Amino acid sequence: MLRTPRSISFCLTWFVYRQRALRQLRTKPVNRYTHKNNDSDDKKIRHLNESQEDKVFFHKSKGQHILTNQRVLDTIVRKSNIKPADSVLEIGPGTGNLTLKLLEVAKKVFAIEIDKRMVDILNKRVAERGFQDRLTVICKDALKTEFPQFDIVVANIPYGISSPLVAKLVYGANPFRSATLLLQKEFARRLLASPGDSEFNRLAVNVKLVADVEFVMDVSKRDFLPCPKVDSSVVIIRPKAEIPAVNLDEWWAFTRTCFTKKNKTLGATFKQKKKVIELLRLSKEMVPNSENVVNVDSCDSGEDDDDDDDDNNDDETAIEKFCSPSCLEKETSLYKEKIMRVLKSGAFEDKRPSKLSNEELLHLLSLFNQAGIYFHDQSERKNADNVAFAAAYSL
Ligand SMILES: C[S@@+](CC[C@H](N)C(=O)[O-])C[C@H]1O[C@@H](n2cnc3c(N)ncnc32)[C@H](O)[C@@H]1O
Numbered sequence: 001m002l003r004t005p006r007s008i009s010f011c012l013t014w015f016v017y018r019q020r021a022l023r024q025l026r027t028k029p030v031n032r033y034t035h036k037n038n039d040s041d042d043k044k045i046r047h048l049n050e051s052q053e054d055k056v057f058f059h060k061s062k063g064q065h066i067l068t069n070q071r072v073l074d075t076i077v078r079k080s081n082i083k084p085a086d087s088v089l090e091i092g093p094g095t096g097n098l099t100l101k102l103l104e105v106a107k108k109v110f111a112i113e114i115d116k117r118m119v120d121i122l123n124k125r126v127a128e129r130g131f132q133d134r135l136t137v138i139c140k141d142a143l144k145t146e147f148p149q150f151d152i153v154v155a156n157i158p159y160g161i162s163s164p165l166v167a168k169l170v171y172g173a174n175p176f177r178s179a180t181l182l183l184q185k186e187f188a189r190r191l192l193a194s195p196g197d198s199e200f201n202r203l204a205v206n207v208k209l210v211a212d213v214e215f216v217m218d219v220s221k222r223d224f225l226p227c228p229k230v231d232s233s234v235v236i237i238r239p240k241a242e243i244p245a246v247n248l249d250e251w252w253a254f255t256r257t258c259f260t261k262k263n264k265t266l267g268a269t270f271k272q273k274k275k276v277i278e279l280l281r282l283s284k285e286m287v288p289n290s291e292n293v294v295n296v297d298s299c300d301s302g303e304d305d306d307d308d309d310d311d312n313n314d315d316e317t318a319i320e321k322f323c324s325p326s327c328l329e330k331e332t333s334l335y336k337e338k339i340m341r342v343l344k345s346g347a348f349e350d351k352r353p354s355k356l357s358n359e360e361l362l363h364l365l366s367l368f369n370q371a372g373i374y375f376h377d378q379s380e381r382k383n384a385d386n387v388a389f390a391a392a393y394s395l
Pocket residue numbers: 062063064065066067068091092093094095096097098112113114115118140141142143155156157158159161
């Protein structure tokens with residue numbers, strides 16, 4: 001009899017505590033700085049953050065994972081081979097762990113950071129060390145900002161912008177010696193991949209056209225605060241002294257076509273009706289009535305002919321203004337034959353893009369262009385400034 005009230009009271013107490021604990025869990029910021037280890041730099045950062053009026057929380061959406069392993073930071077700086085007269089560009093300095101090390105060896109550091117809270121912490125730490133005269137912080141989105149002149153790049157970048165950022169660097173207007181980048185491991189593997197590797201894709205092809213990529217080291221996720229879900233790697237990208245004479249817009253459009261399905265044979269890719277119509281439409285827009293395509297006048301009106309491929313309606317509508325449905329069928333079929341002739345002439349029909357070197361791909365593109373087949377409207381703008389570039393191209 002006496003036991004019942006006590007157990008009810010116990011249950012009630014347990015329930016209240018549980019509700020309170022659940023509420024706390026729900027209100028706790030997801031990326032709160034909670035990681036514990038004994039690394040001295042870790043303590044420094046936590047102390048630094050706690051000394052701020054507003055405590056700093058790290059945002060996953062901005063890729064805010066702070067590198068705290070001193071050995072890794074030192075290796076990155078050492079491998080970057082920074083000369084005393086060098087200006088270094090750092091993308092995403094965060095709280096400044098890497099920036100402080102860069103300032104010890106470089107003449108000048110330009111740091112582009114999107115988060116004002118990080119900029120405040122960075123400026124404070126840099127001023128404490130007396131380096132403020134050699135640091136210029138640009139509080140903007142690195143993809144939407146013109147880069148200043150720099151000699152080399154050293155950065156632990158936010159992984160979410162890896163592809164457009166690498167594109168902006170290697171295809172941008174600023175000449176530079178090298179870029180030492182800490183990247184997501186899988187992304188780094190794709191940059192390093194060679195023809196025939198499973199990771200080899202359009203990114204590798206496009207970067208390899210203009211730069212060499214060297215592997216430096218893998219970095220464990222445990223070396224970051226807060227700890228990310230993925231491991232990382234450091235690579236060095238070095239722009240090539242000479243790059244092939246190729247229209248880059250044409251090259252990107254060509255590699256985009258070839259690598260849509262990188263393991264399909266080129267014959268299968270270029271046989272697709274949608275692809276043929278796309279290329280036919282482009283050739284008509286560039287050179288209406290050119291000898292590259294069948295003359296519209298030579299086609300009969302053929303209004304009774306059916307087209308049974310509904311998938312291609314958009315492309316077909318786009319070129320309807322040029323000819324009737326039956327004429328389109330004939331033109332498409334003749335254009336397909338022309339494309340296949342080019343592939344056969346270079347023995348490319350049965351080859352897969354994932355196994356081709358850049359030299360082979362360049363050769364195929366030149367064969368297409370010689371035959372009057374283009375992948376990008378040659379009359380369109382050629383020199384994108386590097387801000388527009390990053391927005392427009394993702395490798
Ligand atoms: C991975 S953290 C690196 C922090 C620091 N470099 C380190 O190694 O500890 C990436 C940093 O990039 C910043 N960031 C994210 N998106 C950015 C962008 N689009 N432009 C510039 N900075 C950005 C984040 O706020 C964050 O501070």
